[in-house]
Amino acid sequence: MAQVLRRLALSRRALLRGGGALLALPWLESMRPALAAPARGPLRLAVVFAPNGQRMDAWTPASEGALALSPTLEPLERHRKRLLVLSGLTIDGGRAHGDGPGDHAREGGSFLTCAHPRKTGGADIKAGVSIDQLLAQHVGGATAFPSLELGIEPGAAGGVCDSGYACAYSNNISWRTESQPMPKETSPRALFARLFGDPDEAADAQALERARASRRSVLDLAREEAKRLLSRVGPADRRKLDEYFTAVREVEGRLAREQASGPAVAPPEALKAGVGLRERPALFFELLALAFATDRTRLATFMLGNAGSNIGYGFLGVPEGHHDLSHHGNEEAKLEKIGRINRWHAEQLGGFLDRLAALQEGGEPLLERTIVLYASALADGNAHAHHDLPVLLAGGGGGWTMGRHLRFPRETPMANLYVSFLERLGVPQRSFADSTGTLL
């Protein structure tokens, strides 16, 4: 549907260049009254998940206070004043609590939910509502897409994912409800089409209007059918049909909101060429920056790999699987390779921050209106530690004093950080999962 709608927009507005600085910012363009005091753009939150933990000795800055970047984070030096490294945070829900192994499933399932995922092969998956989805419930309605879920790796294609845990926990970090993960988009092309329209097609306003009308009537009928069914089924089935019902309503809502057209965006060159693992993160980051800049969404999560990812990074000279390698047994050669992966991921993040810094909105860089959370839900992958996690904030969106390294008392819940997000994004809720207060 998105492509239908975007093509419509294409016909009305000049094509903007996605790759350069020529991008106009629709939010201000349409919302700012003439001659009024310059309004600031809305806040955005991007969560970037790095799998399998980090090489902690290369992650943690040597001292607290003013930030001196560690080897892993060194590629971010140019953004140092916009970074905040947080040490000492814990996601207790990720720990075994008697459930035995499966730390990678719990790594994914607990990251943004801070819940203790239920150990199940699939019959009754349960984690918790993730922070991005809670925020989406409150602020997502303002944009065409309440939230975006992106990832490099498709869902595991075979087998059971981790020690008796259903794959849903490893493959998703966003959870709309405690039992419903939000699957992620793993194709940059499909993502572009969804956000901005089919990159290969020109517009035909009439045909698009017709397609929109058709879509509306089809969804209308679907919603009615679901409603009828809901009253006739048992609780387990009702949950599934309720997911369906909610999805229909959300897509209908988007269809209605789309009537206000946004700007069109030219597809980045890389999208046409098709890309390998090496180029994929940068391409996703580029599309995410464009989605923020054009106000298609204000909330996004992005998985640089599934929890427990076993991708090999041959182009870094690390052909071994990432997960296998993360069980390094403190062997230097393996640690060095883990460090290489971690650093490369940080470089990709750097590219994202560059983009957000270059895109201007109301006379300030978009980065100033964005909170970027970059973190792993394990500390050392070898030990499967769920405490003292590697957590980095970037951007000026939180209004916090950046350029620092803060250490919190042991066992400070990660959920406290999420409460800070709730505050900053204006959600009237002062607790989240196992939070004990607000962090920043």
Added chain:
Amino acid sequence: MRRRLPWLLLACALLAAPCLGGPQPAGGDAAAPSFAVEGKAFLARHCTACHGGTAPEAGLALDGLALEPPTLRSAAQLLDLRKRVVAREMPPLGSPAPEPAELAAFLAATDAALVAADAALAPDPGRVTVRRLSRFEYGRTVKHLLDLDYEPGASFPADDLSYGFDNIGASLSMSPLLLEKYADAAAEIAARAVWLEDPSRPPVRRLEAEGLEIAPERAGAVRGEGAGLHSNGTVSGTVRLPREGEYLLRARVFGQQAGPDPARMAFVVDGRNVRSVDVPETAESIAVKEWRLVLGAGVRSVGVAFLNDWWRPDEPDPARRDRNLVVDWLEVVGPVDARPVPAAHQRLFARDPAAKAKDPSKLAVKARAEPILKDLASRAWRRPATGEEVKRLVALVEAEVARGARLEEGVGLALQAVLVSPHFLFRLEPGAATGAGGTPRDLDGHALATRLSYFLWSSLPDEALATLAARGRLADLATLQAEVRRMLADPRARALSENFAVQWLELRRLSTFVPDPARHPGFEALREPMRQEAELLFEAVLRERRDVHELLDARFTFADAALAAHYGLPTPAGDGLVRVDLPDGQRGGVLGLAGVLAVTSNPTRTSPVKRGKWVLQNVLDAPPRPPPPGADSLDEARVTASARSLRESMEVHRARADCASCHVRMDALGFALERYDAVGRVRTEDGGQPVDTRGTLPDGREVDGLASLRGALREDRAFLRCLCGKLFTFAVGRAPEPRDALALFALVERLPREKVTLEDLVLAVAGMEAFRKRSPGE
């Protein structure tokens, strides 16, 4: 009655005839081993010292375990106990191992008791959470609904797996993202299924001059209703063409004539001049020029170029000084070549009364749409659509026609609604939720037919099956079984290989497995053949009614040139994968499949642990318990350095009792496959060391290589149980619960002792209570 001993091949020969007859009531025959005697004696000797008394280990007390009369709890406990004893997990290492004869007697007693327990305990078919169509099922369903190939592929988000399969109701979730993809897919399918072309009235795409682009910019300008080119240049616009075919390019043009020649223009497509023509006409005699040509589908740029600019400012007659070309509009008409109406359209409109009507234009929209949509919705939703439902769909068509659309377009819209409906996307089982009381209810006939067709075909029921369902005939077991046989013989049963077998063998992972390209160049070309090889092997065992165990030790496989080279076999004749003989036993069966050997490897090396785990999980019905906390994976750097150190580092597994209980078996199974490298190629050395394929099973028996392993894999009917369990999970859409596990155990015990075919297993699973019935209430 003597029963065969696990791990001892010779026991097969000792098998006594009475086993063939089916379940034997425990204790009914004085000669038969009874759990109360042999079973209890075994427990007392080997188990209850730890698992008994006031503080039993692991909270498991076995001294009170009794099966006369059986309870579900005691049977489940015994089933678990049996697994651990057979796996030699228990009694633990260091305790005296049971003597073979003693073990045999215990198992005979146990098996009889379990079969008796299954017969005695009330069946409990359980409940299945409503299942959304998986990606694979969606494609198949559309194909059979509309005679249309639609491959959702990567455009739908991946379905999360549970218990190794992607069709588990509880895990198949729905999100706005997915719903949007379903709506997009429905629109695309409708566009392809509904044929709107009418060669007598081809669509006309007109581009008025006002909307055209002039290049170069200074070559002209749009004035009034025309685009004037005053020097050589092009006016052009873009159109989107639905298909490759013949089109008419038309342009309404005239020249402002000057100089010796008339104005000259060319039709331009995608920047290329395709036809030049003179334009002697003037503003008083505007002409339409046209040219017929073949154009490809998609977005095309079309235009008119002015070719012969002429400008003489000193010409005495001011009207003769300047030659220009003026374009009023451009049109692309077509496609104008007639194409046969696609099968999907014919199928969709098969019930259209217009085909037989004397004057179709007299028919009301409702009269035509109703039979079409009743047929469509009933097939798509896998049960008769109600009058109300059809009425709502017809209303959609009527509204669309009222807006000026053709009936066909309206039906296309209703088709979209049918495909996005929850009745299509979910396999609803109507009526099942309305039962009361304690007894299991037969599934509604259509629901059972749907379970059957998605089990065997990954698609919807065909007409024959739907008819039986409508008549309520499937409740009869013999009819059901005859139907299973018919369906297995149908080409659609290929889905069992492509969907079930590929998932069972974990081969979907092949698409994402990336071995180190430096070590394994050329892997890309093998991905597809590796998967196809597995499908064809399963297919051959199914279709040729071979013994299921040939899945473990077939003397043939399928290979194309690339795969044959990979295996060191002579290049087979013919295209694609063809059947090849495997005389030497180095390959053959699922454990010799390069695909299986690859997905159980790491990118840089083999993993005996992963391979061993794969065998336990997918062949032996004994998935290992997860490793204890703190267990680390191997030291990669040391392992890659030398093959010998791989073995040495794995000795660690034996040092810790909690590791050893599983690893002793897992590692030995994995070592036996060490002759195959990380992409399944035969090797003689690894890292400079000769490969060592020896291993010791928990009972002390030595295995060495794949051939010797095969014997062990056939024992104790473990493979049959494993495969039945997998089929059950796939067919019913949930993991076996304790009651199901007991039923599955008894089911395998009842199978013939000699040859068992895949058809036998499928029939057995389709006959299970859990497949045919549903427990009432929730």
